[in-house]
Amino acid sequence: MNLKHLPGHLARRFHQISSTLFDLEMSRAGIVLTPVQFAALVEMKESPGIDQATLAGTIAYDRTTIGGVVDRLVDKGMVERFTDQADRRCKRLKLTPVGLETLSRAEPLVSRSQQELVSSLTAHEQEQLVALMQKIVEALGDKSRTSRHL
Known part of the structure; x- marks a missing residue:
């Protein structure tokens, strides 16, 4: 089993990176x-x-x-x-x-950290990524502990 092909593992890594970028921006600004x-x-x-x-x-x-x-x-x-x-x-x-x-x-x-998060993607790929993430959250949001879609 290759972790690089598991959506859940990749989602966890994506979240870690997103949180780190957020924290760096807030820290630099003293927030x-x-x-x-x-x-x-x-x-x-x-x-x-x-x-x-x-x-x-x-x-x-x-x-x-x-x-x-x-x-x-x-x-x-x-x-x-x-x-x-x-x-x-x-x-x-x-x-x-x-x-x-x-x-x-x-x-x-936050806007800057979010842009950095997807900076390796083209504008079209960024739109696709967000659309696919929204689709998954909409379809499976009720499976989470919060039972909330978006």
């Missing part, structure tokens, strides 16, 4: 942020007042673990957690000015 925290900030910007459970589903992250991610963002002053007026059990989230500023600094860095 302390993980890829999951970045995804959470992006979604909170897109959906102000989103609740934690919905956030977990939207970014395909485990509902149990998302609390720790949000806790760290709150501790960094990037996110504010507040109680829903209609359902006191529901915790809603919004970006603080620090979170918005961090996100605006991080977005071009």
Whole structure:
């Protein structure tokens, strides 16, 4: 069995490389942020007042673990957690000015790291790669622990 021909192994390596490139860009800029925290900030910007459970589903992250991610963002002053007026059990989230500023600094860095990730491919190959990855996630997303497609 050749690991270079196993999609799962290649996907794991691709993820490792992607995470390393992300970490390098954040480190150079002095931003302390993980890829999951970045995804959470992006979604909170897109959906102000989103609740934690919905956030977990939207970014395909485990509902149990998302609390720790949000806790760290709150501790960094990037996110504010507040109680829903209609359902006191529901915790809603919004970006603080620090979170918005961090996100605006991080977005071009993430774009650069993502471009570097696929830089060995032609523009057409990049589109194909993303389309094929989306197709697999759409088809099999319910098989993951998060039961979320995209």
